[in-house]
Amino acid sequence: MTASTPKIRIRDLHRSFGPKRVLAGLDLDLEVGESLVVIGGSGSGKSVLTKCILGLLPIDGGRIEIDGESMVNIRVEERERINRKIGMLFQGAALFDSLPVWENVSFGLLAQKKVNRKEAREVAVGKLAQVGLGTDVADLYPAELSGGMQKRVALARAIAGDPEIIFFDEPTTGLDPIMADVINDLIIKITREVGATALSITHDMASARKIADRIAMLYEGRIIWTGPTAEIDRSGNDHVDQFIHGRAEGPIKMAMRA
DSSP, X not given: OOTTSOSEEEEEEEEEETTEEEXXXXXXXXXXXXXXXXXXOTTSSHHHHHHHHHTSSOOSEEEEEETTEEOSSOOHHHHHHHHTTEEEEOTTOXXXXXXXXXXXXXXXXXXXXXXXXXXXXXHHHHHHHHTTOOGGGTTSOGGGSOHHHHHHHHHHHHTTTOOSEEEEESTXXXXXXXXXXXXXXXXXXXXXXXXXXXXXXXXXXXXXXXXOSEEEEEETTEEEEEEEGGGGGGOOOHHHHHHHHXXXXXXXXXXXXX
């Protein structure tokens, strides 16, 4: 990898489900250390994009590279090696109900046998502290936590392996505005502390404006606009303008059923 190589490079990415084209020639670059937010309506393909990057969904065509290495048609061992650079904050936290918080946080480390259980708990406690949670939380179970605390635990898990890249999937969904802002602040703080490159997907414009260095809009399977966050209000794109202001009238038409 050279200094000019994007952390993630995507070219002409295609993915369909039967006759429905979700990604239709998508191009996108994510630079080292950048926080990029991909916005778009529900069903626009944001989650499909991240699953394709992670290799959870096969692609129909195109190229995906991380640090200049292809993620397409590679061996399982190579994909696992590259994926170890990545942390993930899932929508809805996606914690394991049957495991205490500390095991949720250190789950990946234990699965990869990088640490023993004593060391895993120590790592988990340290990561929980980074997201503002005390040692007393470590032995609780997810059902004993509020939604905001669960999201913090999920964030601690995402950074447990000190990843180079963190994916945030709708990080503020289901949270009240104050807790959503707390999570946004934590995302900014954590990515800076870890030194990670961040790719977030959301339809929450308050979150996007706060955590993004750059915003890209996904519509009909392609990125139709990308630019610095400060420029989104003067994008000159009618689709972007309609979306960020939440207007029903405009070029984006919502499917309606009688």
